[in-house]
Amino acid sequence: MEDTVSQPVTAALLVIGDEILSGRTKDKNIGFVADYLTALGIDLLEVRVVPDIEERIVEAVNALRAAYTYVFTSGGIGPTHDDITADSMAKAFGVTIDVDPRARAILEAHYGPDQLTTARLRMARIPAGADLIENKVSKAPGFRIGNVHVMAGVPSIMQAMMDALAPTLKTGRKMLSQALDADLPESRLAERLAQIQKDHPDTMIGSYPRTNDGRFTTQIVVRSRDQHTLDAAADAVATAIRETLATL
Amino acid sequence: MEDTVSQPVTAALLVIGDEILSGRTKDKNIGFVADYLTALGIDLLEVRVVPDIEERIVEAVNALRAAYTYVFTSGGIGPTHDDITADSMAKAFGVTIDVDPRARAILEAHYGPDQLTTARLRMARIPAGADLIENKVSKAPGFRIGNVHVMAGVPSIMQAMMDALAPTLKTGRKMLSQALDADLPESRLAERLAQIQKDHPDTMIGSYPRTNDGRFTTQIVVRSRDQHTLDAAADAVATAIRETLATL
Numbered sequence: 001m002e003d004t005v006s007q008p009v010t011a012a013l014l015v016i017g018d019e020i021l022s023g024r025t026k027d028k029n030i031g032f033v034a035d036y037l038t039a040l041g042i043d044l045l046e047v048r049v050v051p052d053i054e055e056r057i058v059e060a061v062n063a064l065r066a067a068y069t070y071v072f073t074s075g076g077i078g079p080t081h082d083d084i085t086a087d088s089m090a091k092a093f094g095v096t097i098d099v100d101p102r103a104r105a106i107l108e109a110h111y112g113p114d115q116l117t118t119a120r121l122r123m124a125r126i127p128a129g130a131d132l133i134e135n136k137v138s139k140a141p142g143f144r145i146g147n148v149h150v151m152a153g154v155p156s157i158m159q160a161m162m163d164a165l166a167p168t169l170k171t172g173r174k175m176l177s178q179a180l181d182a183d184l185p186e187s188r189l190a191e192r193l194a195q196i197q198k199d200h201p202d203t204m205i206g207s208y209p210r211t212n213d214g215r216f217t218t219q220i221v222v223r224s225r226d227q228h229t230l231d232a233a234a235d236a237v238a239t240a241i242r243e244t245l246a247t248l
Numbered sequence: 249m250e251d252t253v254s255q256p257v258t259a260a261l262l263v264i265g266d267e268i269l270s271g272r273t274k275d276k277n278i279g280f281v282a283d284y285l286t287a288l289g290i291d292l293l294e295v296r297v298v299p300d301i302e303e304r305i306v307e308a309v310n311a312l313r314a315a316y317t318y319v320f321t322s323g324g325i326g327p328t329h330d331d332i333t334a335d336s337m338a339k340a341f342g343v344t345i346d347v348d349p350r351a352r353a354i355l356e357a358h359y360g361p362d363q364l365t366t367a368r369l370r371m372a373r374i375p376a377g378a379d380l381i382e383n384k385v386s387k388a389p390g391f392r393i394g395n396v397h398v399m400a401g402v403p404s405i406m407q408a409m410m411d412a413l414a415p416t417l418k419t420g421r422k423m424l425s426q427a428l429d430a431d432l433p434e435s436r437l438a439e440r441l442a443q444i445q446k447d448h449p450d451t452m453i454g455s456y457p458r459t460n461d462g463r464f465t466t467q468i469v470v471r472s473r474d475q476h477t478l479d480a481a482a483d484a485v486a487t488a489i490r491e492t493l494a495t496l
Contacts, residue, residue: 018454021292022425023282024469025456027275030297034271044269046304047297049278052454056294079435080455081442119438138464154457177270187327190367194329206266206300207328208273209402216386221272 009172011037012046012064016057016075016085017153020049028155029074036162041174042070052076057088065092065148070169072162075153077142079119085150086143090127093145100126103141110139134164144168177223178234182241184248185209185216192240193220200233202226257420259285260294260312264305264323264333265401268297276403277322284410289422290318300324305336313340313396318417320410323401325390327367333398334391338375341393348374351389358387382412392416425471426482430489432496433457433464440488441468448481450474 013033019025030047037044045068050056057076064071076085090097103124108116123140126132133142133149135157142151142161151161182189186209197205203224210217220237224230261281267273278295285292293316298304305324312319324333338345351372356364371388374380381390381397383405390399390409399409430437434455445453451472458465468485472478 015295018452018471019456019469020278021282021295022423022471023279023284023286023292024425024427026279030268030278031271031274034269036271038271044271045299047263047269047295049295051293078455078457079438081438081445082452082454117435117439119442120435122438123435137459154459156459175270177272179272187365187368187371190327190329190370191365194367197329204266204330206330207326208267209326211385211402211404221267223266223270 007172009042009070009170010045010068011042011070011072012048012068013044014057014060014064014071014073015047015049015153016052016073017049018051018082020075021051029153029158032155032159033072033074033162036166038175040166040169041171042169043172043175052082052084054084054088054091057085058092061089061092061148065146069147071148073148073150074158077123077140077150077152079122079140083122086125086127089130089143089145089148089150092148093127093129095128095145097125097127099124100130100132102126102132106132106139106141133161136160136164173225175223175225176227176230177221178230180220180222180234180237180241182218182220182244184218184241184244186218188244189218189220189240192244193237196233196236196240200229200236202229203233205233205237255420257290257318257418258293258316259290259318259320260296260316261292262305262308262312262319262321263295263297263401264300264321265297266299266330268323269299277401277406280403280407281320281322281410284414286423288414288417289419290417291420291423300330300332302332302336302339305333306340309337309340309396313394317395319396321396321398322406325371325388325398325400327370327388331370334373334375337378337391337393337396337398340396341375341377343376343393345373345375347372348378348380350374350380354380354387354389381409384408384412421473423471423473424475424478425469426478428468428470428482428485428489430466430468430492432466432489432492434466436492437466437468437488440492441485444481444484444488448477448484450477451481453481453485 130143130145137157206221378391378393454469
């Protein structure tokens with residue numbers, strides 16, 4: 001009866017930028033967006049990182065926007081020649097792009113009309129039909145076109161844009177999770193975990209090996225959208241950990 | 249005359265794991281692989297993160313292995329039920345998969361024959377025709393099949409596997425780069441940078457805005473495979489920064 005409400009809302013993140021692929025800049029946006037969407041009850045199901053090449057951006061955004069409820073992008077919306085995200089989005093959606101009066105007004109108010117250089121005006125280029133996304137940090141807006149949300153790459157600005165756009169998102173039934181730490185290498189738990197996963201098909205049970213001071217330990221994460229389902233599987237995992245430790 | 253030598257060698261990284269997409273684990277492998285490949289003269293041109301779902305892994309690896317010289321994967325080769333990378337690779341390549349005698353011998357030597365449980369033997373499942381990749385940290389090997397290198401997700405193990413496989417890679421002419429810091433917001437430099445990019449078409453000039461104590465500064469990165477080409481463009485950028493600062 002509540003199928004509409006509990007229908008998963010899905011998302012992909014597209015990170016745009018040569019600097020991430022060369023290693024010069026270490027990405028900080030993937031983890032932030034993953035946490036943010038998980039907290040909202042939106043399932044992030046794919047991330048892609050592509051270079052500052054129009055054809056690659058167009059191809060990626062068209063693949064992702066067809067596959068997921070929402071796409072979020074970061075990077076490439078600044079004033080310089082290598083900022084080609086806005087033009088790439090216009091191309092992906094087959095719409096025109098020009099200086100947007102709303103974006104221009106925001107930049108004029110911020111810089112003053114006489115300081116609104118050609119370069120800065122580039123940041124007001126918005127594809128036709130897009131809505132602006134507010135940027136409280138440095139003013140130049142992001143935009144939403146179709147189901148794609150185009151944001152800056154600088155983490156502080158990207159985060160402010162996520163806060164600005166979040167109220168417009170439909171959210172799903174939140175994925176609940178419980179983590180259990182086992183002072184065991186994961187191979188010791190593997191057979192029991194496989195059985196527990198079979199016995200609790202409406203959960204997702206992940207096993208994540210860790211190294212602590214050279215010893216192998218494991219974190220088991222149980223996920224479900226239903227609290228009772230989650231609790232039952234987590235109890236079974238806790239029992240398996242306890243009983244396995246007792247045999248050592 | 250040296251076209252063969254200077255032909256770019258390209259790569260993609262496929263990160264496999266629900267835990268990265270849920271935000272529970274923060275990826276540390278993208279930045280490491282990016283740095284590592286850049287140092288080898290291999291251009292990392294795409295990264296994808298996909299969940300622990302066979303269909304999604306198969307689809308991604310088939311797309312990437314067709315498009316790039318090399319593919320590297322991380323995650324999903326442990327002993328538990330959610331480790332489905334090896335089986336997914338066999339499916340992607342259309343080959344069989346079974347316990348590999350070489351991998352089994354490595355695990356037997358490590359655990360002792362009587363401790364080689366069914367779960368641990370799962371780590372010896374290797375697609376037919378693959379070569380093993382040594383794992384100095386925890387022994388269970390990765391593997392190479394075709395142009396795809398399948399590695400563990402735990403960063404210390406992934407890094408050891410990269411060290412083990414690196415000597416087998418062909419490498420390109422190394423991409424050189426020079427970074428110039430400008431105490432200016434990037435919009436002040438944008439027009440001159442666009443002109444410098446036009447004047448030096450064999451370089452890639454990237455402009456990366458930063459926030460330092462609430463002020464906007466910029467790092468300009470010039471890249472080229474030729475030192476003289478790089479120097480000429482970098483000199484032009486340095487002049488542009490100096491002259492722009494002088495006008496303020």
